[in-house]
Amino acid sequence: MGAGHGGPLGSAYVARDSVVHRLPAHVSLVAVVGFALVVVATPVRTAWAPAYAGYAVLVLAAAALARVPAARLARGLVVEVPFVVFALLLPLVARGPRVEVLGLSLSEGGLVAAGGLLAKATLSVLAATVLAATTTPQDLVRGLQRLRLPAVLVQILSFMVRYADVVTGELRRMRVARESRGFRGRGPGALRVVAGTAGALFVRSYERGERVHLAMLARGGDGRLPTGPAVAVPARAWLTGLALPLAAGAVLAAGMLGA
Amino acid sequence: MTADPSLLVEDLAFAYPDGHQALFGVDLRVERGERVALLGPNGAGKTTLVLHLNGILTGGRGRVSVAGLPVQKRHLTEVRRRVGIVFQDPDDQLFMPTVGEDVAFGPRNLGLPEPEVAARVDEALRQVGMAGSADRPPHHLSFGQRRRVAVATVLSMHPEVLVLDEPSSNLDPAGRRELAEVLAGLPVTMLMVTHDLPYALQLCPRSVVLDGGVVVADGPTREVLADADLLAAHRLELPYGFDPRTVP
Numbered sequence: 253m254g255a256g257h258g259g260p261l262g263s264a265y266v267a268r269d270s271v272v273h274r275l276p277a278h279v280s281l282v283a284v285v286g287f288a289l290v291v292v293a294t295p296v297r298t299a300w301a302p303a304y305a306g307y308a309v310l311v312l313a314a315a316a317l318a319r320v321p322a323a324r325l326a327r328g329l330v331v332e333v334p335f336v337v338f339a340l341l342l343p344l345v346a347r348g349p350r351v352e353v354l355g356l357s358l359s360e361g362g363l364v365a366a367g368g369l370l371a372k373a374t375l376s377v378l379a380a381t382v383l384a385a386t387t388t389p390q391d392l393v394r395g396l397q398r399l400r401l402p403a404v405l406v407q408i409l410s411f412m413v414r415y416a417d418v419v420t421g422e423l424r425r426m427r428v429a430r431e432s433r434g435f436r437g438r439g440p441g442a443l444r445v446v447a448g449t450a451g452a453l454f455v456r457s458y459e460r461g462e463r464v465h466l467a468m469l470a471r472g473g474d475g476r477l478p479t480g481p482a483v484a485v486p487a488r489a490w491l492t493g494l495a496l497p498l499a500a501g502a503v504l505a506a507g508m509l510g511a
Numbered sequence: 512m513t514a515d516p517s518l519l520v521e522d523l524a525f526a527y528p529d530g531h532q533a534l535f536g537v538d539l540r541v542e543r544g545e546r547v548a549l550l551g552p553n554g555a556g557k558t559t560l561v562l563h564l565n566g567i568l569t570g571g572r573g574r575v576s577v578a579g580l581p582v583q584k585r586h587l588t589e590v591r592r593r594v595g596i597v598f599q600d601p602d603d604q605l606f607m608p609t610v611g612e613d614v615a616f617g618p619r620n621l622g623l624p625e626p627e628v629a630a631r632v633d634e635a636l637r638q639v640g641m642a643g644s645a646d647r648p649p650h651h652l653s654f655g656q657r658r659r660v661a662v663a664t665v666l667s668m669h670p671e672v673l674v675l676d677e678p679s680s681n682l683d684p685a686g687r688r689e690l691a692e693v694l695a696g697l698p699v700t701m702l703m704v705t706h707d708l709p710y711a712l713q714l715c716p717r718s719v720v721l722d723g724g725v726v727v728a729d730g731p732t733r734e735v736l737a738d739a740d741l742l743a744a745h746r747l748e749l750p751y752g753f754d755p756r757t758v759p
Contacts, residue, residue, distance in 0.1 A: 390608035390609065390648060393608065394608075410607075410608055411606065413608060414605075414606055414607070414608060414648075414649070414650070415602075415606075417650045418602050418650065460602070460603060463598065463600065463603040464603050464604075464606050466562075466567060466598070466603075467596075467598050467603050467604045467606070468606070468616075469567055469591070470565055470567065470591060470594075470595075470596045470598075471591065471595075471616055471617040471620060471664065471665065471668065472588055472591045472592060472617060472620035472621060472668070473616070473620055474620065477607065477616075478615070478616065478619035478620060479612065479619075480612070480615065480625060480628070481625050
């Protein structure tokens, strides 16, 4: 989605012109998944801290190359919050040798595990945030299609991207209409009204689905979404894209050899 | 070219599965290149008739043929190429991620080779004044632009008949005029379902009034709209101050 257009899905995208933005979506996808796999495969031990620092440098370099603002990266990390809560619990509940930190008796193993969990989650979420900031939702779906994701899943995602704005628009109008007649969403009584709205939205979306299907049939549709020919990707784009996971892999290999 | 009319509907009757009968024997003949307005109050059976033209609804009495080809299951692909329906809500019609892919949806379903598909997308978008928008996502367009792209999605199939369901609804005056300019310039047979009587007069030399599932009037649009008794009998009303006899 272009600059200046928010929308529920488009808001993740940061419109810029950079090497990372120009990468074909499926190359970026492979790069991010590859990077995440390397990060996850790295052992959780104190001795491996430099490797994690290396990964952080790599993913931040990619973000800098793509000129993704730091604030955007920070916003991306919000999805990590549940992991953080879990990680913070680990040192308290894990067993084994204890250490005193600020008067709290914490498990040493738990601390290391929590650190590892946090590091892995943060690095992977950062990489995914860079991906979302440099690839439009439409291109992501197309990338998944090129990576041979089953057609039905591609279609579901594709419709989600197309209709997210339409459905949230409907929801917003229903909310405005509700509130214009004095409704305040407070207390248990409001639940009944909100449930009614959800039901109405479901029925409307279902009916829209039927109309979309009708419009497809009217143009000779048979349930498939035909797409154009795939453009060949030059080897250089693959090399550029895979630089991130390859460099991360090199860091991991160096650690293995050193250990 | 054949001498067959673009559209021939003979004695068409249809009842929905719940028993509600919508059409009671409709006859309609539209010659090649004609622009015809289909008028009538809500519930008159207009949409039911339209959905018979490309075989989405079938199974009632009577016959429909498009440029000589009967609307039957074995001809469905060709019938749907020949009859292009533009639905009322462009958000229902534009379901692909980009404008270009949506306009290409029909031609690709026809199995056309890619260079031909690309040429048709260009041509159709140019015809509706939306050239250069192929890569834009539909939801970033204005409502009027989306309506025009919806027309392009059908034009790219080179239809024999263009069927428009309430083309002027929800458009602002400028969007309404721009669409009229686009439609007036298209060299296809056109059937326009509308409540917008001035629009019918502007674009369609002939009007057909459908009410209660039958054709109750068929004639030059100006005469139909000047017949106050006819309009009153079928819940049709001209906008305040509009006199079809004084419009140039």
